[in-house]
Amino acid sequence: MQIQLLRSFVTLTLLFVASISSASPFGLSSVAAVVSTSAADSSSASSANPKTFVFSAIPDQDEANLQERFDKVAVYLQDQLGIEVRYIPVKSYSAAVTAFRNNQVQLAWFGGLSGVQARRLVPGSQAIAQGSEDPFFSSYIIAHSSTGIEPSDNLPAAIKGKTFTFGSKGSTSGRLMPEHFIRENLGDTPDQLFSKVGYSGDHSRTIALVQSGAYEVGAVNYKVWDKQLAAGEIDSNKVKVIWRTPSYPDYQWTVRGDVNDSWGPDFQARLTEALLGMDDPDLLASFPRSGFIAADNELYQPILDTAISVGIIDAGK
Template structure:
């Protein structure tokens, strides 16, 4: 008699061998864990990927280069994948955050005000560089242009940066108006270069007689010897005003918002890796900010007829 013929048969659950059943069970558990994670993200508002953008006030390659170390730092602090999302212009940066196509945006003071208006106050500024509490614009011209004061600009060609730029348009326009200059009426020709570095190039090449831009970009170009201050000079520096910030949408969960704010505030210049981040951001450190800081920008935009 064949012993194997009389051996009892074991019925395995689901009609599978034990190791197959175990694999299926693991798959079911993994699927359940994934669903639970997705549910937790939905309940807390935490995204699977933190999408970040910035107003394109410099060349796209420069913005991406400046952001790369910061993105890696934020990943380590948040436990989230961080993804850089470039935009074509300032308006696109505003719309991206207002419509929650991105989670975090680097705005100028004016684009923050525009985003706040567009969202019905649902855009929240988290932090700014210490430098942004006392930001300035500079007016530049060729050293041999004969331009020494703002009034000397009458009858000359001039370039702002982007139409939505705080330091490259709004505040320079504000101080021109205060000096009695109406740009559209008093300039021989008025241009918008689109970015601070492009304004420097326009003045240096003689395309325009003068232009206005962000003081930190100017200082960086001088330090990097990308412009010769003996050939192109600053002839007027504006009084200080509040400018740039990192903003989020109010719908971002409070715990993630707080963690993100703390990540910026914790950047320490005594740490070499973090000093690189701060240097690329042209910051000594980040400090908290609030919507009230930008009331002066809002008022300047309204008086210049630029807030719609």
Template structure:
């Protein structure tokens, strides 16, 4: 049996050994818990989209695409809804989001706010010549000039197809929405604009042609009651944008994933149909110079 005093000598020795072992493990794992957390965080791709439709619809449209991106990137893909257009811009530039589905105007806002630290990766082929439609239930409205003295709703204030471009075409037709219309409102989303017009809350409104076509195809709008009276010329619009500090390898994986979507494959076809895309094509910041100029001209970009 060991003498009692020898037990007292061994305890501090054991504690020192334990401390040294713990220190060694921390060293192997990156010296701190923060590094481990950062490493884990990099395995999640945080994705969002401007809320131009109801949150449930955005989630439904993204689900198959999210699963596809998980396969292609090897990362967990998490869709994080935002409350408004501004939140999508702030979320990306403040590094709370990694990739966002922007409209042309929100992309320009993010580009300006971040001092060019965002990169648009891909857009739908349809976004090269996107359009807005003006709708009404009023039998006296047949052209933009007929809107004088009428009530009107845009979508969100930061929407390209629901506000910026419709405002630009109104100004081009010598109609100042702020002085020539009886009252203007902002519905917040394209489907809400249709609801406001069809419900008689306003005489007319403007929205994204893609959402209009979808609502018509789904019989969610009565075209005998609500009609399109003006369609704008084409302009560049939506894209998927990431921060410039995203690793080039990951940017390439994401870009390649979108460009590989093929409508002749059943799984890919479902994704493309939900995104209302025939296919995705590469895009670049230069494509949105006209949107930026329109925003400055309309006084919407400071």
């Protein structure tokens, strides 16, 4: 009886293994490899440092461009800090702020407005570094050739009545500051001034939309325009810059105020030093910036004041 039961068990086991082998297009050896790999991954995960330092950035250009750019920054920071560092992409400016608020990321490359929003949500967070060009940032107003609008030292009144696209609703250079200067120079809100107002989502799309004629006029980050123009990605016969805004402070690295609790009492200082010491031409070109300089929250008070005046931020919150 026992022998018969044993034979039955062996038979069922062999049938089970055979069924797995035949069901898999890679055969039995592949099944064993998967089991072995899973076990190795589990062992590796359990021995890895659980305190991975994670950062993100506002999606001001296409995702592939950002992934390549910030993966290199992750490698640099990992080497400098001696801990595991990872970049994660986000789909929108508001998603970057939310990830920072929820401690899904501890560091972010924000624009002026998104940085202000994030720091208001996470008390103790600090702007610690900005690009050398960021204290004097600006936006371009661009127009399709069909409008006949020519470049000017003053914002051309001829943009009234045209279709107009900003970048993301949360963009400093693609929405907040251009809207501020439009109101200041033309005396009304975009909804009242233009026949149609859109939000492209990022600067590259703004350029593409105006170049194609889908929108007649738009506002764009001057750095993105200059980089794409130099790369031959803009047809100057179809779209051109008609006005440059006055300067304002923009992008910065902002870090949560509680990072020292997880990575040591001197971590924020070491992180700041690493960012300010970033001098690899390839890394800097991907931003693009000539270098990084120290920053603090007070530098972005003009952005907060403007966001309140335009109605993007509630002064009471």
